[in-house]
Amino acid sequence: MLSRKSIWFMAMAVFASAVMAVACGGEKKEEGVTPGALKGDLEIFSWWTTGGEAAGLQAMYDLYPKTCSPDVKIINATVAGGAGFNARQVLTTRMLGGDPPGSFQVHMGHELTDTWVTTGYMEPLDALFAQENWTNIFPKGVLDIVSYEGKPYSVPVNIHRANVLWYNKKVFTDNNLKPPTTFAEFFTVADALKAKGITPLAPGDNGIWASTQVMETVLIGSLGPDAYKGLWTGKTDWKSAEVTKALETFQRMLTYVNSDHSSLSWDQANDLVIKGQAAMSIMGDWLHADNVAKKFENSGWMPSPGTAGVYDALSDTFGLPKKAPNPEAVKCWLKLVGSKAGQEAFNPKKGSICARTDCDASLFDTYLQSSMQDWKKDTIVPSLAHGAAASQGWVEEINDATTAFVTDRNVSAFQGRLSQACVNAKVCKTTATR
Amino acid sequence: MNEAGAANSVKTRRPLLRLPRPLLRLHNIVSDRVLAVGLIVPSVVAVLVFVYGFIGWSALVSVSQWDTVRPDYTFVGFDNFRNLFHNFRFLIDIRNTVVFTVFFVGACLVIGFVLASLLDRQIKGEGIFRSIYLFPMAVSFIVTGVAWRWLLAPRAGVNLLAEKLGPGNLDYGWYTDPTVVFIHPGSRFGEALHSLGLGFLADANFGIPLALFSVVIAATWQMSGFVMVLYLAGLRAIPEELKEAARADGANELQVLRRISLPLLRPVTLSAMIILGHQSLKIFDLVVSMTQRGPGFATDVPALFMFETTFQGNHFARGAAISIVMLLSVSVLVIPYLYWSLRKEARL
Numbered sequence: 001m002l003s004r005k006s007i008w009f010m011a012m013a014v015f016a017s018a019v020m021a022v023a024c025g026g027e028k029k030e031e032g033v034t035p036g037a038l039k040g041d042l043e044i045f046s047w048w049t050t051g052g053e054a055a056g057l058q059a060m061y062d063l064y065p066k067t068c069s070p071d072v073k074i075i076n077a078t079v080a081g082g083a084g085f086n087a088r089q090v091l092t093t094r095m096l097g098g099d100p101p102g103s104f105q106v107h108m109g110h111e112l113t114d115t116w117v118t119t120g121y122m123e124p125l126d127a128l129f130a131q132e133n134w135t136n137i138f139p140k141g142v143l144d145i146v147s148y149e150g151k152p153y154s155v156p157v158n159i160h161r162a163n164v165l166w167y168n169k170k171v172f173t174d175n176n177l178k179p180p181t182t183f184a185e186f187f188t189v190a191d192a193l194k195a196k197g198i199t200p201l202a203p204g205d206n207g208i209w210a211s212t213q214v215m216e217t218v219l220i221g222s223l224g225p226d227a228y229k230g231l232w233t234g235k236t237d238w239k240s241a242e243v244t245k246a247l248e249t250f251q252r253m254l255t256y257v258n259s260d261h262s263s264l265s266w267d268q269a270n271d272l273v274i275k276g277q278a279a280m281s282i283m284g285d286w287l288h289a290d291n292v293a294k295k296f297e298n299s300g301w302m303p304s305p306g307t308a309g310v311y312d313a314l315s316d317t318f319g320l321p322k323k324a325p326n327p328e329a330v331k332c333w334l335k336l337v338g339s340k341a342g343q344e345a346f347n348p349k350k351g352s353i354c355a356r357t358d359c360d361a362s363l364f365d366t367y368l369q370s371s372m373q374d375w376k377k378d379t380i381v382p383s384l385a386h387g388a389a390a391s392q393g394w395v396e397e398i399n400d401a402t403t404a405f406v407t408d409r410n411v412s413a414f415q416g417r418l419s420q421a422c423v424n425a426k427v428c429k430t431t432a433t434r
Numbered sequence: 435m436n437e438a439g440a441a442n443s444v445k446t447r448r449p450l451l452r453l454p455r456p457l458l459r460l461h462n463i464v465s466d467r468v469l470a471v472g473l474i475v476p477s478v479v480a481v482l483v484f485v486y487g488f489i490g491w492s493a494l495v496s497v498s499q500w501d502t503v504r505p506d507y508t509f510v511g512f513d514n515f516r517n518l519f520h521n522f523r524f525l526i527d528i529r530n531t532v533v534f535t536v537f538f539v540g541a542c543l544v545i546g547f548v549l550a551s552l553l554d555r556q557i558k559g560e561g562i563f564r565s566i567y568l569f570p571m572a573v574s575f576i577v578t579g580v581a582w583r584w585l586l587a588p589r590a591g592v593n594l595l596a597e598k599l600g601p602g603n604l605d606y607g608w609y610t611d612p613t614v615v616f617i618h619p620g621s622r623f624g625e626a627l628h629s630l631g632l633g634f635l636a637d638a639n640f641g642i643p644l645a646l647f648s649v650v651i652a653a654t655w656q657m658s659g660f661v662m663v664l665y666l667a668g669l670r671a672i673p674e675e676l677k678e679a680a681r682a683d684g685a686n687e688l689q690v691l692r693r694i695s696l697p698l699l700r701p702v703t704l705s706a707m708i709i710l711g712h713q714s715l716k717i718f719d720l721v722v723s724m725t726q727r728g729p730g731f732a733t734d735v736p737a738l739f740m741f742e743t744t745f746q747g748n749h750f751a752r753g754a755a756i757s758i759v760m761l762l763s764v765s766v767l768v769i770p771y772l773y774w775s776l777r778k779e780a781r782l
Contacts, residue, residue, distance in 0.1 A: 120504070262610050405730075
């Protein structure tokens with residue numbers, strides 16, 4: 001006779017194996033699409049979940065039935081998190097697991113190229129670019145960044161600027177101060193504000209990328225655009241005295257920030273500026289959409305210190321993964337993303353400018369119009385924190401080094417780690433010491 | 435084991451489980467042993483594949499040079515581990531884990547024991563108190579993390595509460611305080627350590643980050659009730675005669691506690707330490723939801739580093755190496771315990 005104990009044990013074993021059988025069975029995806037009439041599902045993967053971003057994305061979805069086909073069901077697969085921090089992890093798992101979405105949002109530049117293109121996970125889009133005449137419509141600088149070995153791999157939908165200094169106009173007029181254009185002016189203004197009990201600079205670096213982004217604007221402002229670009233190709237020495245000077249400037253800037261910066265997200269930090277508790281923030285121009293949403297009228301903007309005439313650019317793009325389900329529907333989505341109608345529907349809501357050069361300026365508000373003009377005449381440099389300048393692995397190591405620096409404030413250790421990161425990324429030669 | 439024991443004491447002796455008819459018929463054909471083995475095999479196979487198989491695979495990745503999204507199993511020996519122990523973030527993580535484990539386990543044991551001894555006084559409404567203290571354990575660490583992030587936010591929560599209630603704003607940064615308390619290499623104690631060849635201890639990387647205490651508070655809030663229940667069961671198992679005998683011999687309550695209760699509670703303490711210890715070595719969700727590793731890396735932990743370096747930086751080999759180090763550190767704690775308890779079971 002079996003004891004009760006073993007009966008229980010067996011019952012558990014049966015249950016466990018039944019669960020296993022169900023869990024491992026899985027379901028097979030339907031494949032194969034009839035060419036011509038577009039049908040089936042189209043899964044678009046992004047991290048646009050809130051406010052203007054989500055509204056802009058929805059505006060493009062609304063155009064899909066007219067432009068492409070009313071019979072395609074769009075699946076809006078979103079994973080929340082600033083700068084795609086969480087979304088990328090989900091995407092990696094899906095891509096490596098052989099279950100790519102139809103199309104996914106990815107930053108233009110090395111984030112796409114080094115992660116997915118060189119490793120052979122993406123389809124080239126040269127035919128689509130030729131067919132839509134995009135080679136003439138997108139600026140040359142953008143085409144260079146989205147291309148690898150001469151072929152484009154993703155369609156840019158927008159352009160954001162990372163090097164913007166945002167300030168509370170009222171705080172500045174009340175204290176008879178002028179917004180700073182150079183680092184020297186910045187520190188003068190910051191001292192004056194600090195004396196009045198106002199936090200000069202309000203970063204919110206609860207996301208790991210936010211400190212890196214402030215650091216990148218300091219590098220541009222201190223080194224100049226060409227030397228900054230050289231950092232990513234190995235031409236500028238990470239151990240040079242110029243980089244030391246830039247990092248010391250960054251170090252000094254960090255003495256003017258709110259003490260709880262690490263507990264705030266960038267938009268929570270912006271609330272401090274809106275309330276007048278803080279005077280300035282250095283953040284990308286998605287902050288403008290936050291100001292509009294919060295009906296903040298006293299917002300002023302200018303290039304971050306030392307970066308007048310430089311456009312630190314990043315862009316969201318969409319591409320076509322190999323083995324994507326329903327590729328014809330995806331191609332029509334990409335056509336829509338690159339079209340004038342698509343970009344004019346998306347960008348005013350998202351608070352970014354068109355990657356195309358022929359968008360109607362009257363659709364955009366004052367800030368975006370000024371940004372469109374700068375985009376045409378400024379020197380364009382790729383953003384580091386947002387994947388345009390360096391590979392994901394390199395950015396991750398720089399994020400680590402910056403995060404440690406924000407607390408330990410040790411410039412020489414920081415510089416050593418940054419130059420080691422360049423070596424690890426196989427861009428700098430292996431002469432660096434550990 | 436306990437179910438069987440409890441069932442035997444039930445007077446009606448109703449069978450706990452009646453085998454379905456087909457299984458009973460099967461039971462007549464094959465022997466107990468064959469049936470038992472046959473039923474266990476599927477789950478054993480599943481565990482072998484999904485637990486041990488993947489541990490083996492992680493070990494394989496940890497000695498490879500897989501550094502992009504494209505798998506690359508070229509053997510590089512222990513390079514990844516060597517680099518890991520030169521990585522500043524990983525060294526900080528080890529420090530944080532040690533500090534967190536010591537304070538978290540220590541606080542849980544002390545608070546749990548104190549609560550248990552108070553409840554053991556046969557007070558009124560013991561059940562209610564027991565539930566109140568045990569309930570935090572029912573929430574997930576994610577919820578705990580979010581709640582305590584709000585409670586300890588410097589511009590809100592506890593600071594604001596203190597301001598409104600009178601004592602004035604505490605003006606304390608809680609988990610945003612970047613201070614790391616450490617032995618300065620130039621101090622007398624630092625120099626003394628240096629002369630002993632332990633100079634590396636006098637370094638910011640071996641200090642105690644204050645922000646970590648906020649996380650310790652949250653984790654202790656969640657887990658000390660569990661330790662209380664363990665201790666309460668342990669206290670109830672101590673025969674009253676032993677205490678009475680000690681009292682009759684003239685021992686005061688403190689001596690009864692020190693000489694009778696505490697030694698008899700040693701197995702409970704050990705179990706609690708193992709359970710809390712392995713949890714604290716692997717902690718991830720609480721830190722993610724509460725502090726996001728900040729400020730700087732003051733509250734960073736190896737699990738978070740592993741997650742980010744793997745899925746954010748695509749350094750798969752490094753991520754695998756971190757998980758293997760974590761596995762080994764947990765094993766150091768758990769394996770002797772398993773060995774000890776299995777041996778004890780065999781003796782029984």
